[in-house]
Amino acid sequence: MSSSSSVLSRRSMLQLAGLAAAAPLGSLAVSVPAAAQSTAPKPLPLKIGVASYSLRKFPRDKAIAALKQLNVKYVTIKDVHLARTDSPEQIRAARKEFEDAGITIMGGGTLTWKTADEAAMRKDFEYAKAAGMPLVVCSPAPDTLDLLEKMVKEFDIKAAIHNHGTEDPWWPAPSDVLKKIDKRDPRMGVCMDIGHATRAGADVVKTVALAGPRLLDLHIKDLTDGTNKDSQVEVGRGILPVVGVFKELVRTKFAGHVSLEYEIKADDPVPGMLESLSYMRGIAAALA
Numbered sequence: 001m002s003s004s005s006s007v008l009s010r011r012s013m014l015q016l017a018g019l020a021a022a023a024p025l026g027s028l029a030v031s032v033p034a035a036a037q038s039t040a041p042k043p044l045p046l047k048i049g050v051a052s053y054s055l056r057k058f059p060r061d062k063a064i065a066a067l068k069q070l071n072v073k074y075v076t077i078k079d080v081h082l083a084r085t086d087s088p089e090q091i092r093a094a095r096k097e098f099e100d101a102g103i104t105i106m107g108g109g110t111l112t113w114k115t116a117d118e119a120a121m122r123k124d125f126e127y128a129k130a131a132g133m134p135l136v137v138c139s140p141a142p143d144t145l146d147l148l149e150k151m152v153k154e155f156d157i158k159a160a161i162h163n164h165g166t167e168d169p170w171w172p173a174p175s176d177v178l179k180k181i182d183k184r185d186p187r188m189g190v191c192m193d194i195g196h197a198t199r200a201g202a203d204v205v206k207t208v209a210l211a212g213p214r215l216l217d218l219h220i221k222d223l224t225d226g227t228n229k230d231s232q233v234e235v236g237r238g239i240l241p242v243v244g245v246f247k248e249l250v251r252t253k254f255a256g257h258v259s260l261e262y263e264i265k266a267d268d269p270v271p272g273m274l275e276s277l278s279y280m281r282g283i284a285a286a287l288a
Helices: 003-016 019-025 060-069 088-100 118-130 142-155 174-181 194-199 204-214 242-251 270-287
Strands: 047-051 074-077 104-113 135-140 158-162 188-193 215-220 257-260
Touching: 047 104, 047 270, 060 088, 060 270, 074 257, 088 104, 088 118, 104 118, 104 142, 104 158, 104 257, 118 135, 118 142, 135 142, 135 215, 142 158, 142 174, 142 188, 158 215, 174 188, 174 204, 188 194, 188 204, 194 204, 194 215, 204 215, 204 242, 215 242, 242 270, 257 270
Parallel strands: 047 074, 047 257, 074 104, 104 135, 135 158, 158 188, 188 215, 215 257
Antiparallel strands: none
């Protein structure tokens, strides 16, 4: 595709997303064609939201305000915004803050378990239950999988194992997860981070179909260099096949969370998150 075609495609995606509705956020807004304004938009076929790690420098109240400003309806919560050390009462109160803002909690994490410590893992699952998390994004050591499966069955909370790229000794790519959980409870699956998966050599479009119902959650980002985790840019400005991933998610009727994980510009992430979310929503709108 030529660079001019790429720009036009990107512009179309942003217009479909209705950036004009977000004008108070600044100069990223663009006008939507009159024809588009006259037609009620179809519901998006994917649950597009945010991993709250994107707002890690913000306290919970300001993170929630930012999510509302970005018109985000779905979130996976990092414990910086809902502490695992809080009491059950405090956790339930924090959960209510998200729910009162009209935000659905899709999960939490990433939670890491290096040893098969049942008391520690049970405490984390109790935290997830109190927080209303139907899913935990996690990074368990391979020898903790028996215990993890036990917790999944007991609490009826899904476990989505997160791949972290070439530097991850346990789960570099989604395929490494799939090999280990093939015969386990169906509530155990993958949280595919498309950036880390690409760096580990995975074809992220094919992985959507390969994982099938084991694909429980996604982290969406973009890179300008498929081997360099520090090359992250706003979604749509890099080389990752985000459009192809979304097409495959819609084809397979993926019902989980498609979450933006925006790891750059931590002190001022909202403009970049707006641009990324608008591009993601634009793709989804085009596929509706």
